[in-house]
Amino acid sequence: MNATRDKARTALAGRAIAKRFGSTQALSGVDFELVGGEIVGLMGANGAGKSTLVNILVGATQADSGELRLDGRPYRPAAPREAARVGVVAIHQATDRAGAPGLTVAETLLIDRFADGRTGFFVSPASIRRQAVEIAEASGFALPLDRDFADIGPAERQLVAIARAIASQAKVLILDEPTASLSQAESERLFAILDGLAARGLAILYISHRTQDLRRLANRVLVLRGGREAASCVRPIDFTAALEAMIGRPLAGAHIAAREVAGEVALQVSALRLGRDRPPIDLAVRSGEVVAITGPLGAGKSRLLLTLFGALPIVEGEIRLDGQPWRPRNPAEAIAAGVHMAGEDRRRTSLTPADWPGGSVSAAIALPHLARWFPSGFLSGGIERSHALDAIRRLGIRASGPDARLDTLSGGNQQKVVLARWQAVEPRVTLLDEPFQGVDVGARADIAAAVRAQTEVATLIATSDPEEALEVADRIFLLDDRGLRPFSESAADGGSASTGVSP
Amino acid sequence: MSAAPNVSSAPLAASAGARRGLGGLLRRGAVFLLLALLVVVFATAEPAFLGVANFMSVLQAVSVVAILAVGVTISMAVGGFDLSVGAVAASSVMAASYAMVVWRLDAAETVALTLAFGLIVGLVNAALIVVVGVPDLLATLAMNFLLTGLQLIPTAGRSIATGLILPSGVSANGAFDPSFLAIGRARLFNVAPIPVLLMIAVGALAFVLTERTRIGRLLFAVGGNEIAARLAGARTERIKTLAYAISATLASLGGVIVAARVGRGDVSSGASLLLDAVAAALIGFAVLAARRPNVFGAVVGAIFVGVLLNGLTMLNVPYYTQDFVKGAVLVGALGLTYGLGRSTT
Numbered sequence: 001m002n003a004t005r006d007k008a009r010t011a012l013a014g015r016a017i018a019k020r021f022g023s024t025q026a027l028s029g030v031d032f033e034l035v036g037g038e039i040v041g042l043m044g045a046n047g048a049g050k051s052t053l054v055n056i057l058v059g060a061t062q063a064d065s066g067e068l069r070l071d072g073r074p075y076r077p078a079a080p081r082e083a084a085r086v087g088v089v090a091i092h093q094a095t096d097r098a099g100a101p102g103l104t105v106a107e108t109l110l111i112d113r114f115a116d117g118r119t120g121f122f123v124s125p126a127s128i129r130r131q132a133v134e135i136a137e138a139s140g141f142a143l144p145l146d147r148d149f150a151d152i153g154p155a156e157r158q159l160v161a162i163a164r165a166i167a168s169q170a171k172v173l174i175l176d177e178p179t180a181s182l183s184q185a186e187s188e189r190l191f192a193i194l195d196g197l198a199a200r201g202l203a204i205l206y207i208s209h210r211t212q213d214l215r216r217l218a219n220r221v222l223v224l225r226g227g228r229e230a231a232s233c234v235r236p237i238d239f240t241a242a243l244e245a246m247i248g249r250p251l252a253g254a255h256i257a258a259r260e261v262a263g264e265v266a267l268q269v270s271a272l273r274l275g276r277d278r279p280p281i282d283l284a285v286r287s288g289e290v291v292a293i294t295g296p297l298g299a300g301k302s303r304l305l306l307t308l309f310g311a312l313p314i315v316e317g318e319i320r321l322d323g324q325p326w327r328p329r330n331p332a333e334a335i336a337a338g339v340h341m342a343g344e345d346r347r348r349t350s351l352t353p354a355d356w357p358g359g360s361v362s363a364a365i366a367l368p369h370l371a372r373w374f375p376s377g378f379l380s381g382g383i384e385r386s387h388a389l390d391a392i393r394r395l396g397i398r399a400s401g402p403d404a405r406l407d408t409l410s411g412g413n414q415q416k417v418v419l420a421r422w423q424a425v426e427p428r429v430t431l432l433d434e435p436f437q438g439v440d441v442g443a444r445a446d447i448a449a450a451v452r453a454q455t456e457v458a459t460l461i462a463t464s465d466p467e468e469a470l471e472v473a474d475r476i477f478l479l480d481d482r483g484l485r486p487f488s489e490s491a492a493d494g495g496s497a498s499t500g501v502s503p
Numbered sequence: 504m505s506a507a508p509n510v511s512s513a514p515l516a517a518s519a520g521a522r523r524g525l526g527g528l529l530r531r532g533a534v535f536l537l538l539a540l541l542v543v544v545f546a547t548a549e550p551a552f553l554g555v556a557n558f559m560s561v562l563q564a565v566s567v568v569a570i571l572a573v574g575v576t577i578s579m580a581v582g583g584f585d586l587s588v589g590a591v592a593a594s595s596v597m598a599a600s601y602a603m604v605v606w607r608l609d610a611a612e613t614v615a616l617t618l619a620f621g622l623i624v625g626l627v628n629a630a631l632i633v634v635v636g637v638p639d640l641l642a643t644l645a646m647n648f649l650l651t652g653l654q655l656i657p658t659a660g661r662s663i664a665t666g667l668i669l670p671s672g673v674s675a676n677g678a679f680d681p682s683f684l685a686i687g688r689a690r691l692f693n694v695a696p697i698p699v700l701l702m703i704a705v706g707a708l709a710f711v712l713t714e715r716t717r718i719g720r721l722l723f724a725v726g727g728n729e730i731a732a733r734l735a736g737a738r739t740e741r742i743k744t745l746a747y748a749i750s751a752t753l754a755s756l757g758g759v760i761v762a763a764r765v766g767r768g769d770v771s772s773g774a775s776l777l778l779d780a781v782a783a784a785l786i787g788f789a790v791l792a793a794r795r796p797n798v799f800g801a802v803v804g805a806i807f808v809g810v811l812l813n814g815l816t817m818l819n820v821p822y823y824t825q826d827f828v829k830g831a832v833l834v835g836a837l838g839l840t841y842g843l844g845r846s847t848t
Contacts, residue, residue: 301756311734335736343734348736352727356795357713358720359727367724368735370717377716 011036011203012075012088012172017066019052019227021410022491026052029066030077034172034203035067039194041209041218041237042248045467048224050207054174057205058090059083070172084112087171091161091178098161101150104406106132108149112168140196150407154188162193173197174205179213179296191216208275209465248468260472263287264322266458267308267429272317274300274307279483280317285429285458290451292473293462294487299480302344305431308460309341310334322428335368338428342418343438344462350418354407356387360390361409362402365421373423391420396446412443419447423454430454432461436468448472531792533839534800538807545814552817559696565809566698567592571780572801573709576748576787579796580713581746582726583632583639588754589777590650591624595758596830597654599766600663603683604615606673610683621755622748623806624650629744643747647777655770663768679766698760705753705801713798722746726796775826782833785806789836808832 012034019027026050034040044050055061057068059077068075070086070424077083080090091098099108109132113119119127125281129145141159144152149160151205158178179187194217198204214221215237223231231245263286264358271280278300285291293301306312308319310328310378319326320417323336328334334341342350350357358367362384366373373383388402395416399409406414417433422430434450436444448471451459461470469476478488516751529536529686571588578585599617602608608616659670667675690696696786713719724732725742733739761772786807787793787800811832812825820828 205709233811309734330738331734332736332738341734343730348728348730350731352724352731356727357723365719367720367732367737370720379717379720380714 011071013069014057015067016070017056017068019056019061019063020051022050025227027056027063030224030227030229032222032229034205034418035193035485036171036201036203037198038219039198039206039217041214041221042205042224043214043221043242044207044224044230045246045465048246049227049418050224051176052222052227053089054090054176054205054207057083057172057174058088083168087169088174089165089168089170089172090174090176091165092176098157099149102150103149103162104145105143105147105149105156106145109135109143109145109163109167112164135163135167138494139166140193155190158190159193166197170202172203172205174207176207178206179210187213191375210241216237247496259289261289261456261474263289263458265323267460268320268323269308270318270320272304272307272319273315274303275315278315278481281479281484282491283460283477283484285460287428287458288455290459290461290473290476292463292469292476293484294463294466294469294476295466301479302433303465304479305341305433305460306343308334308429309339309431311341320476336486337433340368340422340427340429341431342422342433342435344434346415346418346437349433350421351406351414354405359406360403361392361397361399361406361417364406365391365416365424368421369425378386387424388420391417391424395420395450410440410443411438412440412447415439416443416447416450419450423450426454427457430457430459432459434463436463436465437460442493444468445472527792530839533792534790534803534807534836538803538810540809540815545810545817548699549814549817552814555694557813559690559694559699561809561813562699562702562806563696565783565805566696567760568776568779568783568808569702569802569805570705570753570757570760571776572783572787572805573705573798574753575780575784576796576798576801577709577713577722577746577753578643578750580722580726581743582729583643583743583746585747585750585754586627586640586644586777586781587624587628587643587646587650588750588757589773589775590647590781591621591751591754592653592758592761592776593773594650594654594706595621595755596762596765596772597658597663597768597770598755599683599759599762600679601657603670603679604663604665604667604677604768605657605669607677608680610680610686613680613683614686615757617755617762618752621752621758624755625748625751626744628751631748633740633743637784647674658770660770662770679763684763684766687760687765693711696765701756701760702802705756706798709749709753710798718742718745723795731767779805779808779829782829782834785833786836789840792840794840804836 013029016029016031016034017027018025018029030049030053043051052061056063058080059082060080062076062078072086076085077086077088083089092236099105099111103111106128110119110128113131114123119131132145134448139162141163143159143163144156149157152160162173168227172210178190194204194206206214206217218237219235219240221233222229223233223235223242225246226250230248231242233242266286266287269281269283271282273280281304283291293299293304297366303312307314310330310333314327321339326418328337328339351364352367358364365388366384374380385402392399392402397409397416397420398413406417409417415438419435430451435447436453438445451461451472461469461472466476469487477484478487542553551557571592572808574588575585595617598620599613602613602616614780619758628643628646631646654660658667661667665676665678669675671760713722721732721737721742724737725739729739732742736785757771757776762768765772783805784796784801786804787797788795790800790803793800808829811828815824815828816822
């Protein structure tokens with residue numbers, strides 16, 4: 001980008017980084033430069049290549065081509081451990097990986113030293129305590145050193161992760177949506193800490209959708225789209241331009257999907273609380289309508305869907321299904337009543353191992369419908385197969401056939417299989433939690449079209465990416481610690497999770 | 504087995520298929536190739552090995568282990584591991600003997616009572632695992648200990664035969680019902696021993712249940728991804744309970760066969776049953792390179808070990824090397840399944 005920049009200060013630079021997964025080109029020639037003392041924002045929709053880039057930087061995966069340099073020397077980490085040793089550390093969104101339940105915070109801070117043997121073989125509680133205090137002081141955080149890691153909240157876990165990174169002499173710090181689970185005050189504290197770290201010469205790559213975070217922090221913003229650099233903005237950053245580069249079209253009229261739907265109210269939620277201390281939620285979804293709920297991680301989007309699906313108990317409030325009170329006790333009851341749900345993270349919540357029985361496309365689609373399709377109990381006849389063939393045709397699933405093992409399908413096609421499972425029998429209500437997770441742009445459009453084609457079904461989608469909501473939903477709401485409200489209002493007041501999309 | 508690779512035109516699947524090729528075929532058939540090799544070697548060294556009588560005696564010897572291995576396999580299908588089968592079988596031997604010698608029950612009553620005992624143990628196992636939340640290995644291992652001790656208490660540690668002196672000082676004079684003994688000793692058409700027929704029946708029924716019914720799908724779905732199974736509407740608690748109930752009931756059936764064959768309630772019967780059954784179930788992972796619990800493989804695994812031990816005995820290999828041989832087969836089978844498997848997938 002800028003060859004005249006002082007080489008001594010350049011911490012990490014990449015040139016023409018490319019990476020392909022199967023048929024998906026995740027990154028196609030990205031250039032970037034992180035300089036000590038600077039905070040660089042990284043923006044991009046799901047599937048733009050952000051995670052792939054981060055994984056390459058920390059050695060979790062290797063680039064197919066291109067060149068990385070750390071302090072001017074070639075840098076090709078084979079594993080995160082190797083990257084950490086030379087000072088490149090990523091702090092993941094899932095902060096539960098920053099430590100282990102059963103260890104105190106003090107012990108958690110010392111895990112790296114235990115692992116590399118710096119503590120010696122025998123450790124005393126006093127020496128752990130002393131070293132932990134040193135690490136905490138070096139980071140400048142007040143950490144509850146004696147508490148169990150399992151008992152501290154996401155904000156404190158985030159700080160523990162950062163403190164560990166600083167203690168391991170990090171030169172480059174990568175943060176992935178660090179404020180997703182933080183309150184406003186906690187975020188402010190984190191920003192001050194990051195400013196301090198940058199002033200001490202660390203290079204920071206800050207991945208976020210939140211323009212107000214980036215406005216507050218970033219010296220520069222790099223925007224990825226479809227695996228390429230779509231824009232690179234320096235201060236003063238024009239966030240409208242950055243967002244337009246991110247989504248690839250003008251912001252005005254971004255909500256292309258909105259329709260007026262006049263169906264009957266299928267799902268009615270009244271004064272539902274997702275926890276004793278959470279605000280009540282009111283929501284109505286009409287038959288044929290697609291409603292999306294967006295909001296930060298941990299705001300309760302998944303919790304809401306799981307409650308409607310009977311997988312979590314109703315804390316307080318009322319749900320009505322087609323006007324009748326609805327209190328499902330488990331998913332089986334919900335499915336029997338025509339309420340379907342595809343959970344987030346398909347590998348965890350939807351798919352069974354590909355090399356076990358039930359690991360084919362047709363069996364994955366059939367799983368919830370076995371009792372209905374095979375009343376005799378025996379797996380006979382072609383019903384499973386014909387449903388699979390129908391789904392393959394309708395959703396454009398790229399698979400060798402109904403018997404194809406799921407692990408031969410790309411992420412987007414696996415996600416289509418999950419959707420096909422819940423569309424194989426027409427429901428009253430479909431709940432989709434992060435249906436575009438790890439899905440490329442093409443499959444995303446197919447999935448959105450298939451969801452919107454269901455004119456007799458009320459669909460409720462949870463997504464942390466407002467861009468996805470704009471593409472698929474007729475109406476959009478924001479759920480955060482203040483409750484549920486229309487997304488357009490939240491955008492006007494610079495809402496906590498919005499990309500700042502405004503008409 | 505449904506693990507057959509699909510013929511396909513997708514680039515990913517096609518390249519995987521090409522890599523399978525000959526190596527894959529060898530891996531899938533490895534256990535059968537070895538079995539054939541063993542038969543040839545043993546038959547050359549000792550022609551009597553090939554006779555129908557010897558073949559039936561091998562099958563009879565492995566029938567109990569095979570039936571227990573089927574149970575263990577079903578518990579593995581739900582992602583669990585039933586380590587109580589050995590003790591369930593052993594205590595079923597005692598229960599059946601006690602029922603006839605002390606309570607003077609007839610064959611039908613004894614069998615019903617013993618199978619009910621197994622079923623109850625399975626339900627207790629399931630309650631510990633599903634309701635209380637004890638990890639499956641720990642729950643069933645604890646149950647193994649409990650039953651191993653419990654079976655000694657009614658007779659104060661004595662074996663059960665007619666004339667047994669009970670702890671109360673009373674002499675029990677009931678006897679084994681001849682029709683009960685037939686379960687372990689009779690042969691159909693003077694050729695096929697009843698235990699072998701029971702093994703085949705259990706294997707066939709369990710194979711159909713696990714591979715060809717929706718219950719089987721649900722068993723594997725729960726074992727493969729319990730969260731996904733629950734969110735797909737499966738009553739995962741019921742499925743797991745079913746698996747442990749089947750496993751323990753089959754184990755008590757194994758105990759019935761042992762009691763009928765031995766004709767007395769021997770306190771030391773079933774000492775090696777657990778490990779033999781687990782070994783057979785695990786060798787089953789290598790059969791057809793399934794790399795997962797499967798009923799067919801478990802039965803083949805039990806027969807494989809039986810053939811090996813029978814042949815070695817005929818060749819006068821000392822008795823005390825048997826456990827070593829079984830262990831070596833197990834290590835080899837698992838190494839083959841997982842080690843070679845990794846490089847081709």
